[in-house]
Each structure stands twice: as structure tokens, then as C-alpha cells.
Amino acid sequence: MHQQTEMGEGSIRKRKESQNGSTGYSMDCQTEDQQPVKATVLQKDVGLLTGISMIVGTMIGSGIFISPKAVLLYTGAVGPCLITWAACGVLSTLGALCYAELGTMITKSGGEYPYLMEAFGSLVAYLYSWTTIMVLKPSSFAIITLSFAEYASTPFYPSCTPPLVITKCLSAAAILLIVAVNCLSVKLASYVQNFFTLAKLFILLVIVVAGIVMLAKGHTENLSNAFDGTSTSIGAIGLAFYNGLWAYDGWNQLNFITEELKDPFRNLPLAILIGIPLVSVCYVFVNIAYFTVMTTSELLLSPAVAVTFGDRVLYPLSWIIPLFVVFSTFGSANGSCFTAGRLAYVSGREGHMVKILSFISLRRYTPSPALIFNGVLAIFYIIPTDINTLINYFSFAQWLFYGLTALALIVMRFTRKELHRPVKVPIVIAGLMVLVSCYLVLAPIIDKPDLEYLYCTVFIFSGLLLYYPFIHRKVKWGRSLMNPITMHLQLLLEVVPPEKTE
Incomplete structure (x- = not known):
């Protein structure tokens, strides 16, 4: 009301x-020409292609170009490294299939929010929206635009690192531009997403083809004896999966915009089944390409793996790698902004955030207050010097909510049997996701039990100070x-x- x-x-x-x-x-709205008036709700403007672009474009950020070495570091050898990348793709697909069942059963935008609301009630859903809207989404938006700014400004400072103030100002400008695009039109934001997704798939194809050429020339020495030196530590293998799954993060993005999908019962599962395996194949083949020109030691020492690959294989056209990293990060930031606005919009509509966040532009049919709010928070998050530390400590919270969402699917199999399920996955898949999520929540804390995890937990539950009186x-x-x-x-x-x- x-x-x-x-x-x-x-x-x-x-x-x-x-x-x-x-x-x-x-x-x-007074106009001279009387035109048919649309209902003031979010319009169904997102088709299958844009849905696939939203998944692929948000999943593929700067990580695969800059630092895929964490998986190699913890697995210890090329063979298990490639297997881990493929296994992470399978796990992401299984998790997304759980979300496909939830998204076609409860056709509301907002990602995990409506599912947690339906299964566990208002309090759990509120804690999710509080943590995600106030920290996870805007800080992720800030980190992606900082990566964009760093790569965009580097050519202007060939002999030194770009000044921090330049990087942060360029990051803020990117945030303002992306928010403006998303406020102006859903279709314009969709076109931007489609273009930059095609751009990043193009550069991945260039790297893969270059890798195939190197393999054809006989550069296979780094791929022989691929399992020598494999780590046998369960903890190390777990951390390898943790870092691999972090690179795949974004597979749930389409569930944030379910209400804007054309024919969600068809397009949601189809976009998932096309988009995530596509990213998985790209990740595996790109890593194979890296190993055709770099030993494991060289890859671990490289500050930006794709740039090193380009310098060795694509010269004198190696400049296209940093250019397309800029494209990739901008497209990923656009997808992050698009979906973050929908969570704030739905949360405001349900009364868990201030009502103004649930309002829609009368002319543009976009949730502009929610988008602007996310952008303002992101600009605040680019001010601290070490935002990456914040994200690292809060990442356990993301997997906590993934696990709760998979558990929500299991719970509703028993408590909401009457709901129509156009997509129905085996319940063992949801159980597997709960177990994986539990491990990924506990692994970083057990490996390095810092006080910062306690601070993050305190912040999550500090939302109750607002929940009790106002909600x-x-x-x-x-x-x-x-x-x-x-x-x-x-x-x-x-x-x-x-x-x-x-």
C-alpha cells in the first residue's frame, strides 16, 4: 500500500x-497527442538474446583476462586446473537449474529475495536484501568499474601506474554513465549489454583460435605430464573451487529480472542452458590457450595473463587485449547495475526498503530511483583504498544466501506442493548445492579465521535494528x-x- x-x-x-x-x-502526464498509456509497471522488454547476454556478459568480467592463476596455484598442475574450471562450470549450471525451477515457479524479480520470502518468511528475505543492496551489489559494481578505469587509463600512462585519483574519477564517471543508460531505457541498456557481450566473446574467440594455432604448431610441452605436482590437500582443492566459482559468479543474474522477461517459462531455463555452458567452454579453452605459451611458473608470475598471452602471440596487435578487457568490464558493470536496481525495486515494493525505491519512471518505465540509489552507493565504495578486501570478506555471505536459496527449493517441495513447476530438477541437485555452499561459507573462515568475518556478520544482523521498529x-x-x-x-x-x- x-x-x-x-x-x-x-x-x-x-x-x-x-x-x-x-x-x-x-x-x-499531459501531452497533445493522446497515445495508448502503458501500465506503470516494468515492461517485458527482455528477450532470449538479451537474457543470454545478461548471464554471459555479467559472468565474464575481467577475471578470465587478468588472473586465472588462483585455481592453478591451489591445484598445483595443469590437468587438475583445467578439470576444476570445467567442474565449476558444471556446478554453476546445476545451481542455475535450481534457480530455473524457482524462477518459473515464482515469477517475481529480485533474485533470491522472493524465494527466501516464500520459503522462510520476511526476516530472512529482509536480511538478504539488506546485505545485498547495501554492500554486495554496489561494492561489486564499484570493483568492476575500477577495473575498467585502470585498463582504460593505462595507455595514457605508458611508463607508470595511473594516478589513483584519475582511476577513481574515471570509475565514478563510468558509474554515472551506466546508471544514466539504465534509467533512460531498458531497451537501450539491453542493446549495450548485447554489444559488449559480443565484444568479449569475440576476444575470447581470438584467444581460443590463437591457442589452437599454437597447439597445431606443436606447442604442447606445458600440457604434457599435466598431472605432475597435483595438490592432494583437500583444503587446497576446496580453495581452488572457491576461486573458480568466484570467476563464474553471475549465473543467477536473470532471476533478478524475471518480471521483464518475455515468456519466462521458456526463456529463463533456455538462457541458462545456453549461457552458462557457453561460458564454461570459453573458460576451459582460454586456459588451454594460456598454457600453450606460458609455463605454470610464468602464468603464476604474470600480473595480467591475457596481456602476457597477447604480447607473445598477437604482436603487433597485442593492444586489442587491453582494449577488449575495457569492453568486457564495462559490459559486466552494465549487467550488474541492471540487476541490482531490480532487487532494490522489489525490496522497496515489499516494504523492506523505503517506498521511493519501488517507484517507476512515468516516461521511461525504468526503476530509476533504485538504479540511482545503487549508483550512489557504488560511488561511495570507490573512495576506500582497498575495496577488494571488503568484497573478499563479504563473499562468504553471498554463498550463504546461495545455500539458503537451494534449501528454499527443497523446503517448498514439501510446504508448497500446489505451486506449478514448469521446470523441475532432481532434488539431489539442490541438496548438492546446499552442501557446496556450506563448504564455501566455512572454507575461507576455517582457512584464515580473521576478525573481519565477525564484523561482516555483525553488519548483516545490524539490519535487525531497522527491521524491528520500521517493518x-x-x-x-x-x-x-x-x-x-x-x-x-x-x-x-x-x-x-x-x-x-x-
Whole structure:
């Protein structure tokens, strides 16, 4: 229920909602040409191609180009390294299939949020949205744009590292540009995503073809005796999987925009079954290509593996590698922004965040307040000097929520048997994801039990300080404080509450 304040003559008209007898307020858009008016809800503008691009484009960031060496470091040899990359792809696909069942059973945007809400109730869903909206999504957005800024500015400083202030200003500019694109049009953001996804697939194809050529020339010495030196430590193998799965992160992105998918019952599982195996094949073959020109020692010492590969194989065209890394990071940042806005939008709609985040642009049909909020937080996160440390310590929380979501699928098999399931995966797959998630939550903490993990846990549960008075108790003075702020933001941004649809 949206409670709004009177907003001035001529600019707001009272609208009766016949479905539930309540009253709200919406902008009065006066135009000379009377055109059919769309409902003020997010439009179904995302097709299969854009869905695949959203998955592929968000999963493939800078990691595969810069530092795939962590998996090699923990596995100890080429053979188990390649097997780990392939196994991580299989695990990601299995996890995404669980999400396909959930996404076609509960066709709401917001990723894990509506599934946790349905299975475990309001409190668990709120803690997820609090952690993800306030830390995980905006800080990830900031890190991706910082990678973009570093590679984009490097050519202008050939003999030294770009100044930190330049990198951060360029990162902030990228955040503002991406947020503006996403606020202007869903279709424009989709075109941007499709273009940059094709660009990064092109450069991956170049690396793979170059690797095949090197193999044909007989450069196979690094691939022979591929299992010599294999690590037998269970802990080390677990950390190799942890780093590999981090490179695959983003396989759940399409579930954040389910309400905007055309024919989600078909396109959601199809995009998953095309997109994630495509990324998996690319990752394995790109790593094979790296090993055709670099020994394990050289790969571990390389600051940016793809750049080293380009210098040895593609010269004098080696400059295209850093250029396409720029394209890749920009496309990944666009996908991150697109999906983050939808989580904040759904959370605001459900009353777990301030209502203004659930408002939609009257002209553009985009969740612009939610997108702007995510962008503002991301700009704040580029200010600290070591944001990567923050992400590393909070990553265990991401896998905690992945595990809870897989558990939600199992729980609803028994508690919500009446729900229609167009896609139904074997329950053992969900059980496997719960076990993998439990390990990935505990592995980094057991390996290096820093106090920072405790601080992150305290932050997650600090959300309860807001949940109890404002959501559980619904204190009135909170609404009286937000109403004038909501009113002015609504007028400034030209946004309205979403209409209720059945």
C-alpha cells in the first residue's frame, strides 16, 4: 500500500484503484497527442538474446583476462586446473537449474529475495536484501568499474601506474554513465549489454583460435605430464573451487529480472542452458590457450595473463587485449547495475526498503530511483583504498544466501506442493548445492579465521535494528519522516508507484 502526500495543483491527480479500494497518487502526464498509456509497471522488454547476454556478459568480467592463476596455484598442475574450471562450470549450471525451477515457479524479480520470502518468511528475505543492496551489489559494481578505469587509463600512462585519483574519477564517471543508460531505457541498456557481450566473446574467440594455432604448431610441452605436482590437500582443492566459482559468479543474474522477461517459462531455463555452458567452454579453452605459451611458473608470475598471452602471440596487435578487457568490464558493470536496481525495486515494493525505491519512471518505465540509489552507493565504495578486501570478506555471505536459496527449493517441495513447476530438477541437485555452499561459507573462515568475518556478520544482523521498529512494528513516525522526502523525490524524478497487476 503506497501512502502518498498531496503534491501540488496540476502535477498530481488522484487515482482510484478499483481492485482494492485504496487511493494513491500518480503523475499527470499531459501531452497533445493522446497515445495508448502503458501500465506503470516494468515492461517485458527482455528477450532470449538479451537474457543470454545478461548471464554471459555479467559472468565474464575481467577475471578470465587478468588472473586465472588462483585455481592453478591451489591445484598445483595443469590437468587438475583445467578439470576444476570445467567442474565449476558444471556446478554453476546445476545451481542455475535450481534457480530455473524457482524462477518459473515464482515469477517475481529480485533474485533470491522472493524465494527466501516464500520459503522462510520476511526476516530472512529482509536480511538478504539488506546485505545485498547495501554492500554486495554496489561494492561489486564499484570493483568492476575500477577495473575498467585502470585498463582504460593505462595507455595514457605508458611508463607508470595511473594516478589513483584519475582511476577513481574515471570509475565514478563510468558509474554515472551506466546508471544514466539504465534509467533512460531498458531497451537501450539491453542493446549495450548485447554489444559488449559480443565484444568479449569475440576476444575470447581470438584467444581460443590463437591457442589452437599454437597447439597445431606443436606447442604442447606445458600440457604434457599435466598431472605432475597435483595438490592432494583437500583444503587446497576446496580453495581452488572457491576461486573458480568466484570467476563464474553471475549465473543467477536473470532471476533478478524475471518480471521483464518475455515468456519466462521458456526463456529463463533456455538462457541458462545456453549461457552458462557457453561460458564454461570459453573458460576451459582460454586456459588451454594460456598454457600453450606460458609455463605454470610464468602464468603464476604474470600480473595480467591475457596481456602476457597477447604480447607473445598477437604482436603487433597485442593492444586489442587491453582494449577488449575495457569492453568486457564495462559490459559486466552494465549487467550488474541492471540487476541490482531490480532487487532494490522489489525490496522497496515489499516494504523492506523505503517506498521511493519501488517507484517507476512515468516516461521511461525504468526503476530509476533504485538504479540511482545503487549508483550512489557504488560511488561511495570507490573512495576506500582497498575495496577488494571488503568484497573478499563479504563473499562468504553471498554463498550463504546461495545455500539458503537451494534449501528454499527443497523446503517448498514439501510446504508448497500446489505451486506449478514448469521446470523441475532432481532434488539431489539442490541438496548438492546446499552442501557446496556450506563448504564455501566455512572454507575461507576455517582457512584464515580473521576478525573481519565477525564484523561482516555483525553488519548483516545490524539490519535487525531497522527491521524491528520500521517493518515489524511499523512505527508511524518513520512514515511521517519519509513522506515529505518521498514527495520531493517523486516530483524531481517524475516517478510513480507501480500499479498492481494480477
